[in-house]
Amino acid sequence: MTSKPPLPARMFDPWPRIPIDTATGSDFFHLDRIAGDAATRWALGPEGAYAQNLTLAEVVDGAVREALLHLLELGLIDIDSDRLNAAPGLPMHRERTNS
Template identity: 55%
Template sequence: MDAKPPLPSDWFADWPRIAIDTSDQSGFAAINRIAGFAASSWTCNSPDGPLETPMPLMQAVDGAVREALLHLLELGLIDIDSERLHAAPSYPTSRKG
C-alpha cells in the first residue's frame, strides 16, 4: 500500500483518500467477507443480536460493525493507527460517493 496521505489541516478540510482495490480477488474483498460473516453471525446467532434482542436499526448496525471490527482486530488483519487517529483535527463520518 502507498504511504498514507497527510491529515487535513483544519476541521472542515477534505480528507485525502487512499485508492482501494475492491475487485473480487483483492485483500479488501477477503477482509470484507470475513467481517461480513462476523457481523452476520452476531446478528443471527448472538443473544445480544437483533434477532434475539429487538433493537432499533441503528443499534443493530452499530453492533454488527462493532463485532466485525473486533473480529478483524483480534485476528490481526487490521491495525489502528493511534498516532494518526489522535493527530486528526476532525473525522469524516460518511464516505463521498
C-alpha cells in the same frame, strides 16, 4: 501498501482517500467476507439484533463493531493511533468514491 495522504489541515476539511482494490480475490474482498460473516453471525446470534429486537441504527452499530473487533482481534487490521490522535477532527461523513 499505499502511503497515507496527509491529514486535513483544519477540522471539517475533507480527508483525502486512499484508492482501494475491491475486485474479487483482492485483500479487501477477503477482509470484507470475514467482517461480513462476523457481523452476520452477531446479528443472528443470541446477543444480536434479532434476539434483542434492536432498531436499525443499533443493528448497524452492533454489526460494524463486531466486524471491526473480529478483524482487529485476528491482527488483520491495525489502528493508526498516531494518525487518529493527530487529526484536527474525525471524518464522520464519507463521500462516495469509485472504489
